[in-house]
Amino acid sequence: MEIYWVILAPLLAALLAPTLVRLTGGRGTGLLLSIVPFGIVVFLLRHVASGNEVLEWTHAWMPTLGVDLSLRISGYETLFLLLVSFIGGLIVIYAGAYLKGHPQLGRFYLIILLFMASMLGIIAADDMLLLFVFWELTSITSFLLVGFKHTDPVARKAALQALLVTGGGGLALLAGLLMVMQITGTNLISALPQHADAMAASPLFPAAFILILLGAFTKSAQVPFHFWLPGAMAAPTPVSAYLHSATMVKAGVILLAKLWPSMSQHELWTPLVAPVGAATLLTGAVLAVLQTDLKKLLAYTTVSILGALTMLLGFGDSYALKTALLLALSHGLYKGSLFMVAGTIDHATGTRDVRRLSGLLKAMPLLAVTGVLAALSMSGVPPTLGFISKELLYEAQLEQPSSGWLWLAIGFVASAFGVTVALIVGVRPFFGKPGAAGVHHAPGLGMVLPPTVLAVLGLVCGLLPGWVDSALIGPAAGSLGGDASHPYLTLWHGFTIVLALSALTLLAGYLAYRGRERLAAIPAALSRWRWITPTALYDTCLDGTLNFAARLTLVIQNGQLRHYVRWTLVVSAALIIYAAVLSSSTFLVYQGQPINALVLAVVFLLCVTAIGSVLVNSRLTAILCLGGVGYAVAMLFAAFAAPDLAITQLLVETLTVVLFSFVILKLPEIRNIRSRRRRSADMAIAAVAGLAMAAMAWQAMQFRAADSISPGLVERSVPEAFGRNVVNVILVDFRALDTLGEILVLALAGVGVVAVLASRRRGPRRLFQAPDDSEAPRDSRPHPDPDELDTGASAGADIDPGRAITTEARTPS
């Protein structure tokens, strides 16, 4: 099997999913679809069993740009592909039960499988641009999944926030990757280590590196970009469990690990990466214990662990690298499980507020076992995998050459709070007296088994550290250039300081758990500092941008057609004068085709009709005059041997007349503008714009930098495209791509016009406002001064819905 199937198979499954849901009514679709990710798991496990050698596949994509579809699966990629596809399979089953009977189940499967394909793509991509494409795809699918409950304004806001933060980081990442490609001359990540010297020597590299880090940090929710992740909890729980714990948020870490072999020895790596990771580790943990919502608790601890992973990779030594890989695995197992447990509790009781949940053990015994098991792994209790990863984390921090104790203190506080959260989420809801929230309905197996599988796996892997080491973590570390066999994974390291620390962590975490009531009071005390948080800064920036845009729109497009025309003319005339007139020194004599009597006559007709259209007092006459201008222009085209252009011009003029015949009945009579000053200003604008246009046309004769391409096209028209009408041959053959773009724009514009026209019936609604504000008084619209209202030209022809209604409202009732 070629390895591109790892990405192609979920992609095809995604496209089939909606049809499948329609055929089966949603029953068992999850089970059926999970065959694809589990198939990938089987393929990868067999690959691991058969020696785990590097698999590569390349196909030329954009050869002129040197961009290939290059995939590469080594030990490291295998580990993460396994994690993503295995959890993905469980999530697909879980979502089937969680969203049972949901009318948009098909759409959900479509997007989540698309996400799975792009996530697998990020991991397997070896070409940097291909990686970027998959990276952006995860941002977009994440946007769609977070906003899945699209009728909920909170979900829409969270989706937009996640998209803006990760998408903005994505742009930085693209710039950074392009710079790295420039410096090294290769697209392939696997080839970067050979160019480490070039990168170290390049003055461009620090900028490129910071840009790449911006991409990775926004995606992996590092401080100060961490705020979008808890917001993204507005998504349905299967999405949170998959994207926001195990996969997408790890993309930044995955990228850092991919770059680890080539960049970790650079002098900037540790100072820039490790402190950010440590700050995130601490911030996430502290914010986590202040929460009362199950999913928010888990989200902030996820932020914390992402910080730990970044910090470990940032240390740059082989020991920390292997620890990071193990931590990623164990975190994926227990956090995915806990998220699903939280979702099942929410589904069964209708609340995620931990203060209202207790004593659920009797109603959901298997779920309770799962929750406790996952909580044990999260707390780092032996013999779970979480215990081993925490021991290694402490050890890696202690081994740091500088300020090891500082790192360790941060790790200790964060881990202790992790224990607290594990107790609150995984243990507390199940014990004690039955709480305020009762169980509506016992959850089905589809909502209990997937988290159980993950939790049990966390235990099994903990019991078989040797197998995990030799099959997964060791080869992964080895393929990144780390030491595959050090540290050796084992449950028992002997009586060391680290073991004592582990025990102390559990104790401290338990004490914090007992005092959680007092912890929960802290947020209220700090509320006056809220404006300084990144969330508030984000809101300020977003609101400021939108307000600025709205104000600018009101200035430039205030609903009056005259005003639009004035702005358009002034700006284009200014640009033309700058570009065509001021920047050229010589004025030429006429070099065009000979002018005969026919042309002179047509020009005369043109002038007469143009002047007439301004002078007449009836709108119908004005339209006829403008039509005369159009037909005269068409005649000019014909006179200068451009029949296609002439025909098109004639047809457009005809359609315009038809259009006018539709709207003319709705237009008020022309009335003259009383203000003399305004009339002279308009006249001046018109004169300058007309002269600028004429000057540009005149000067266009001398702007010919290169030889004309038309003789070549005319020559090739018949032999290559079998057509004697060279205009048409250019349109549909030589430049067919341009035409395709044009008709696409045309179709989109058509949809837009029809939508705007249809929206007139629904009443006024201003841009950038929540729908519930649509009843706002119309008088709040800035009214133009009465002088301008007289023309009223915008009432019918203008497409501004708000104004059209305003004029209608004034008609007698």
Add this chain to the structure above:
Amino acid sequence: MSDYSTSILPPAARLLVPVLYAFSIFLLLRGHNLPGGGFIGGLVLATALVLRVMVQPDKAPRLDLIVLAGIGLMVALIAAAVPLFLGQELFTGVWGPEFALPLVGKIKLGTVLVFDIGVFLVVTGVAAKILLVLLAQLLSGQTAPRRRS
């Protein structure tokens, strides 16, 4: 009900519309060798459709014209993609036999012609749709003026 039910327009339209239909296809087919083509043909067909609805408002086209534009885009895309399946670059013209039609002259079949048909459909759909929506609003506004109590 329509304001266009004068004594001249409807009979003239009845004669003109079929001619315009034929003329639009004539323009489309001859476009490769003589003035014409999908864009011009599409504008003529759009005019004909609007003219027909103007005099017979109840005879609106059964197919939503925006869908027609979408179909046109698909046709153009397919025409562009055909060479891919023959191992050639996107947008390469794939040519078939040539034959002569009365009035139109010689026509060479090929993906380029199919692409032009796509352009034809998009232009027809969008231009006619916009005009017909405006026309429908005009007519409904006249027959049932909205009043506020």
